[in-house]
Amino acid sequence: MKREEIIEISNQYIMNTYSRMPLVFEKGRGAYLWDFDGKKYLDFVTGIAVNNLGHCHPKVVETIKRESEKLIHVSNLYFIASQALLGKKLVESSLVDGRAFFCNSGAEANEAAIKLVRKYSKEKFKSNDRYEIITMENSFHGRTITTITATGQEKFRKGFEPLVQGFKYVSYNNTDALKKAVSDKTCAVMVEPIQGEGGVNVPGEKYLEEVRKLCDEKGLVLILDEVQTGMGRTGKLLGFQHTSIKPDIFTLAKGLGGGIPIGAMVAKNEIADFFTPGSHASTFGGNPFVCSVALTVLEVIEKEGILKNCEEMGEYLTKKLKGLAKGFKFIKEVRGKGLLIGMELTIDGKNVVNSCIERGLLINCTMNNILRFLPPLVISKNEVDEAVEVLGKALVEVSEKS
Numbered sequence: 001m002k003r004e005e006i007i008e009i010s011n012q013y014i015m016n017t018y019s020r021m022p023l024v025f026e027k028g029r030g031a032y033l034w035d036f037d038g039k040k041y042l043d044f045v046t047g048i049a050v051n052n053l054g055h056c057h058p059k060v061v062e063t064i065k066r067e068s069e070k071l072i073h074v075s076n077l078y079f080i081a082s083q084a085l086l087g088k089k090l091v092e093s094s095l096v097d098g099r100a101f102f103c104n105s106g107a108e109a110n111e112a113a114i115k116l117v118r119k120y121s122k123e124k125f126k127s128n129d130r131y132e133i134i135t136m137e138n139s140f141h142g143r144t145i146t147t148i149t150a151t152g153q154e155k156f157r158k159g160f161e162p163l164v165q166g167f168k169y170v171s172y173n174n175t176d177a178l179k180k181a182v183s184d185k186t187c188a189v190m191v192e193p194i195q196g197e198g199g200v201n202v203p204g205e206k207y208l209e210e211v212r213k214l215c216d217e218k219g220l221v222l223i224l225d226e227v228q229t230g231m232g233r234t235g236k237l238l239g240f241q242h243t244s245i246k247p248d249i250f251t252l253a254k255g256l257g258g259g260i261p262i263g264a265m266v267a268k269n270e271i272a273d274f275f276t277p278g279s280h281a282s283t284f285g286g287n288p289f290v291c292s293v294a295l296t297v298l299e300v301i302e303k304e305g306i307l308k309n310c311e312e313m314g315e316y317l318t319k320k321l322k323g324l325a326k327g328f329k330f331i332k333e334v335r336g337k338g339l340l341i342g343m344e345l346t347i348d349g350k351n352v353v354n355s356c357i358e359r360g361l362l363i364n365c366t367m368n369n370i371l372r373f374l375p376p377l378v379i380s381k382n383e384v385d386e387a388v389e390v391l392g393k394a395l396v397e398v399s400e401k402s
């Protein structure tokens with residue numbers, strides 16, 4: 001099939017929920033994608049922080065082939081070996097004790113966390129009034145009705161009212177505002193270690209520790225949404241591991257399955273115990289196939305020095321981007337951690353993104369003016385150099401036209 005034909009069929013038969021670029025990809029390897037016309041692209045989007053190990057990592061492909069020939073799906077009515085091992089691995093890599101619930105996406109993982117804290121708070125404190133969750137302005141937690149309500153951005157909620165009761169928003173990186181917002185109704189605080197969709201907003205170094213302290217003082221559950229920051233993206237397996245704290249609950253999705261859909265909600269035992277048979281479920285959640293793939297993703301992260309490369313390449317890319325920024329008045333700031341990096345512009349980022357695409361580099365823009373760089377964590381120095389060279393040319397082009 002030709003690219004134009006695919007776009008035409010898609011426009012006719014697929015719901016118009018995404019503003020798509022006119023690109024159709026056919027093949028991916030490592031940091032590169034090839035489109036239907038055979039053009040090669042360096043991928044600094046990675047399915048929005050999904051393909052952390054690059055496209056079609058050989059170990060991931062091997063597991064997919066092997067496991068799909070053995071067992072793809074059985075119901076959660078039965079015990080599942082790879083699910084048990086994945087739960088163990090996630091808990092042992094993160095909390096003192098805990099249990100996992102598996103689902104299929106970030107929104108579902110957050111939905112599960114929200115349900116769990118409501119049930120925990122109702123039953124533990126024997127109160128129907130302790131259900132409110134405080135989330136942050138400019139946060140992003142998903143697209144279900146509950147998670148758009150949790151999301152502190154009006155644009156995602158508009159048109160879908162009535163929303164779910166029990167959410168309150170405060171400004172990010174502001175513990176005073178958070179303190180003021182806590183009431184007798186509050187049961188939890190939900191926060192991203194770095195806001196991804198909200199513009200790659202990195203909070204102060206002590207922010208998460210202060211939030212943890214407040215939660216401890218007030219008996220609130222701390223939920224960390226690690227859907228974008230998790231699975232090595234910031235240079236540690238989980239974003240909170242840059243700090244001294246542990247959350248009570250965290251959620252994962254995106255990078256966990258190496259491209260195969262999976263989400264996870266992990267909670268410490270004291271809270272996890274409040275989910276009992278019948279409390280929550282997902283038909284596909286944690287099936288044998290996807291959990292085997294996620295186990296391989298974790299094994300590759302451990303054995304192939306992925307976190308170290310992410311940290312080193314993150315520093316290298318940040319330095320190079322800061323160098324580029326000096327040459328353009330419309331670049332306001334470069335910020336991020338590991339390979340979750342944003343470049344804030346004082347102009348719309350669309351033209352820079354388009355110029356990069358024409359030159360064979362895929363980057364993304366969030367909040368209209370923040371270029372976001374999400375290369376695979378296996379990226380090499382040469383590939384970073386290639387991307388920065390292309391970006392530099394795109395910035396010159398946009399600067400000459402504006």
Ligand SMILES: Cc1ncc(COP(=O)(O)O)c(C=O)c1O
Nearest residue numbers: 105106107140141142227228253
């Ligand atoms: C922090 C965060 N939470 C939740 C989600 C929603 O994940 P999903 O699209 O898999 O439902 C996203 C997606 O971008 C995210 O970045």
